[in-house]
Amino acid sequence: MDAMPDNLTIEKNASETKLLRIGVIGLGVGAQHIPAYKENSNCEVVSLCDIDAAKRTEFAVKYPNMLITFDASQVLNDPTIDVVSIASYDDVHAQQIITALDNDKHVFVEKPLCLHADEVRDIRHALKQRPHLKLSSNLILRRSPRFMRIKQMIEDGSFGELYHLEAQYNYGRLAKITDGWRGEIPYYSVVLGGGVHIIDQLLWMTKQRVVEVAAFGNRICSNNTNFKHDDMVAAILRFENSMTATITANFGCVRPHGHGLEIYGTKATFVNGEPDGFLYTSRDPSDKPQVISDVHPGAAKGDLIASFVDSILDIAEPEVSADEVFDVMSVCLAIDKAKQQNRTIEVEYI
Numbered sequence: 353m354d355a356m357p358d359n360l361t362i363e364k365n366a367s368e369t370k371l372l373r374i375g376v377i378g379l380g381v382g383a384q385h386i387p388a389y390k391e392n393s394n395c396e397v398v399s400l401c402d403i404d405a406a407k408r409t410e411f412a413v414k415y416p417n418m419l420i421t422f423d424a425s426q427v428l429n430d431p432t433i434d435v436v437s438i439a440s441y442d443d444v445h446a447q448q449i450i451t452a453l454d455n456d457k458h459v460f461v462e463k464p465l466c467l468h469a470d471e472v473r474d475i476r477h478a479l480k481q482r483p484h485l486k487l488s489s490n491l492i493l494r495r496s497p498r499f500m501r502i503k504q505m506i507e508d509g510s511f512g513e514l515y516h517l518e519a520q521y522n523y524g525r526l527a528k529i530t531d532g533w534r535g536e537i538p539y540y541s542v543v544l545g546g547g548v549h550i551i552d553q554l555l556w557m558t559k560q561r562v563v564e565v566a567a568f569g570n571r572i573c574s575n576n577t578n579f580k581h582d583d584m585v586a587a588i589l590r591f592e593n594s595m596t597a598t599i600t601a602n603f604g605c606v607r608p609h610g611h612g613l614e615i616y617g618t619k620a621t622f623v624n625g626e627p628d629g630f631l632y633t634s635r636d637p638s639d640k641p642q643v644i645s646d647v648h649p650g651a652a653k654g655d656l657i658a659s660f661v662d663s664i665l666d667i668a669e670p671e672v673s674a675d676e677v678f679d680v681m682s683v684c685l686a687i688d689k690a691k692q693q694n695r696t697i698e699v700e701y702i
């Protein structure tokens with residue numbers, strides 16, 4: 353008799369486990385969300401949406417059992433859909449997120465969450481009305497095995513006390529901003545569009561809060577093109593524990609896409625290189641640094657989705673929480689504001 357309740361509990365939980373119905377909006381990088389949900393036994397992808405007819409035809413052939421639409425509102429207003437993955441252009445994220453939340457759907461959104469501070473506030477407000485919903489964003493560098501290892505080393509004290517960080521987001525794909533949608537939407541920010549990844553890295557690795565930023569930018573690389581915003585931004589960050597950081601969002605660089613990272617602590621220094629990183633534990637030039645060869649970036653665009661789904665099902669904490677998304681957005685927006693106003697800005701956490 354004693355064994356019965358346990359078995360019954362297991363059966364009851366299994367039958368109560370909800371199969372989440374998923375809709376994906378935007379089938380560029382969003383196409384890489386689909387397999388991550390399909391591989392998850394708790395999920396069923398039911399709807400795909402793209403404004404591009406050629407994309408709809410391509411995906412109708414690939415996924416004949418899914419509803420395919422040009423109209424995002426069909427996904428956002430469908431009462432049978434539980435989760436929306438948003439991978440449309442940056443300037444429509446805010447409206448799509450808020451509609452999804454207001455319609456009681458969990459949201460996984462490509463970075464950046466949105467483009468403006470008032471949009472962040474509106475999203476935060478919509479989420480607050482429905483605290484049972486989960487919101488996350490695809491800050492995928494967190495899944496870089498090399499950066500995961502460095503974070504672990506920071507946590508176990510190998511670096512001593514951190515005092516300075518340097519991070520570069522080297523985009524290496526100038527044509528994507530001069531010829532694609534990034535140059536066509538009314539506003540684009542290289543800090544929000546790319547810098548967000550490495551700023552998230554710094555916050556996630558160090559667990560420290562940025563209090564103040566200064567920034568400058570230019571658009572020398574994209575001069576005389578359709579792109580009317582800065583393609584290069586350099587910023588200095590001051591953290592509350594007095595640690596400093598410099599970051600660059602460098603979209604015009606003549607080099608392949610990559611992520612520079614230097615971590616300076618009182619006991620060790622890490623310098624990310626290509627293909628390997630290096631860990632220095634000595635100031636003596638004759639001491640060779642340790643080679644850190646864990647793969648980087650080594651993460652697929654759908655890798656954060658399993659943990660996002662687990663967070664919806666209360667199996668695990670979200671790997672990228674909504675609060676963390678709001679925090680990194682607040683820092684990025686402060687950098688853009690500091691650049692626009694040509695003065696140091698205190699970060700206002702939204």
Ligand SMILES: NC(=O)c1ccc[n+]([C@@H]2O[C@H](COP(=O)([O-])OP(=O)(O)OC[C@H]3O[C@@H](n4cnc5c(N)ncnc54)[C@H](O)[C@@H]3O)[C@@H](O)[C@H]2O)c1
Nearest residue numbers: 378379380381401402403404424439440441442462463490
């Ligand atoms: N996490 C990452 O590392 C990463 C990498 C690349 C892009 N992104 C983000 O993903 C988003 C999409 O970028 P991309 O590179 O896939 O662009 P893309 O042009 O390759 O694909 C975007 C797709 O979305 C469709 N689309 C745009 N607006 C739409 C709307 N309102 N409704 C339905 N479909 C719509 C377009 O037709 C296009 O097929 C952007 O926010 C971008 O910043 C994130």
